Amino acid sequence: MKFYVxxxxxxxxxxxxxxxxxGRAKSAGLLDVKAVNIRDYxxxxxxxxxxxxxxxxxxxxMTPQPIYDACRAIEEPTGKKIRTVYVTPQGRVFDQEMxxxxxxxxxxxxxxxxxxxxxxxxxxxxxxxxxSIGDYVLTGGELPAMVMIDAxxxxxxGVLTNSESGCDESFSDGLLExxxxxxxxxxxxxxxxxxxxxxxxxxxxxxxxxxxxxxTAKYRPDLLKGREFDKxxxxxxxxxxxxxxxxx
Numbered sequence: 001m002k003f004y005v006x007x008x009x010x011x012x013x014x015x016x017x018x019x020x021x022x023g024r025a026k027s028a029g030l031l032d033v034k035a036v037n038i039r040d041y042x043x044x045x046x047x048x049x050x051x052x053x054x055x056x057x058x059x060x061x062m063t064p065q066p067i068y069d070a071c072r073a074i075e076e077p078t079g080k081k082i083r084t085v086y087v088t089p090q091g092r093v094f095d096q097e098m099x100x101x102x103x104x105x106x107x108x109x110x111x112x113x114x115x116x117x118x119x120x121x122x123x124x125x126x127x128x129x130x131x132s133i134g135d136y137v138l139t140g141g142e143l144p145a146m147v148m149i150d151a152x153x154x155x156x157x158g159v160l161t162n163s164e165s166g167c168d169e170s171f172s173d174g175l176l177e178x179x180x181x182x183x184x185x186x187x188x189x190x191x192x193x194x195x196x197x198x199x200x201x202x203x204x205x206x207x208x209x210x211x212x213x214x215x216t217a218k219y220r221p222d223l224l225k226g227r228e229f230d231k232x233x234x235x236x237x238x239x240x241x242x243x244x245x246x247x248x
Contacts, residue, residue: 001030001031001103001105001106001107001108001152001153001156002031002032002034002112003032003033003034003107003108003109003110003149003152004033004034004036004074004082004107004108004109005033005034005035005036005110005112005142005145005149006036006038006067006070006071006108006109006110006111006112007035007036007037007038007112007140007141007142007145008037008038008039008049008114009112009140009142010035010036010037010144011035011092012035012142012144012146013026013033013035013091013142013145014035015148016146017033017035017149021150021153021154021159021160022149022150022153022179025086025137026154026158026237027158028158029104030156030158030159031156031159033149034068036070036073036074038062038066038067038070039066040070041065041066041067041069041073042065042066043065043066043227044063049062049066049067049150050062050114050115051062051063053116054094054107057116057118059115059116059122060113060115060116060135061115061116061117061118061119062113062114062118062119063119064118064121064122064125065122067111067119067122067126068122068125068126071084071109071126074109078107081128082105082107082108082109082180083102083105083107083108083109083128083129084108084109084110084111084115084126084127084128084129085109085110085111085127085128085129085130085131085148086111086118086129086130086131086141087106087110087111087131087132087133087141087144087145088113088117088125088130088131088132088141088239089132089135089137089190090130090132091130091131091132092129092130093130093131093132093133093134094130094131094132094133094144094148094151095171095173096148096151096171097149098131099151099152099154099155101153102148102152103152103153103155103156108152109126110141110145110148111126111127111141111150112140112141112144112145113140113141114139114140114141115126125199131144131148132144133147133148142205145180148177156175156191156234157184173212174223174227175212175213175215175216176215176216176219176223177191177212177215178207178208178209178211178212178215179211179215181196182194185197195207209233209236210236213229213233213236213237213240214236214240215236217237217240217241218240220245224237
């Protein structure tokens, strides 16, 4: 899968994309993360990619020409329109389902805004998806872009060495992940739950499901809304909620 990140700070993308799982996947030829410097496409003799906003106001706005030409330079060799994401607080909040959806693409362009935003006309001409990673303000779109690339990359076949690790994590089935433990069996007086030492796989899986449901009900009850559960799951959730009411 190929990612093209349109940015005025390519070094930010290059530094993160060369490490950890993404860096390993790039070396193996499974991923390609290319930082496209928007400044390389500006026609301004001073290399500017921003200007004052019409109508007045504080800050600067990124101009349309270099962004549009950068997109065209990426798409023209392919002869097709490439799905293009703009990172913005106005977009739909990024989640695991969106990561899975984006992972189906062979190529993806991510546009990183800066300053007070991007000229609306070039967004209308190029962007297919408006995405936010949360309700807060960041300096630019580079960090959100890498957050999305990290999550999307994990859905690409072969990127994760353990074939099961991508499907057993938080949000893979819409629930938070169960607690994890490793050696030693006892640490600072705290013991690993006996069931995990039992070797009984069916019981372990049942316990993990129960813990996922309880954790989700405790920390992210919003994830349970609108979902249908079988009777066993409903009983676990109901019993946890009842215990919570008693504690109050």
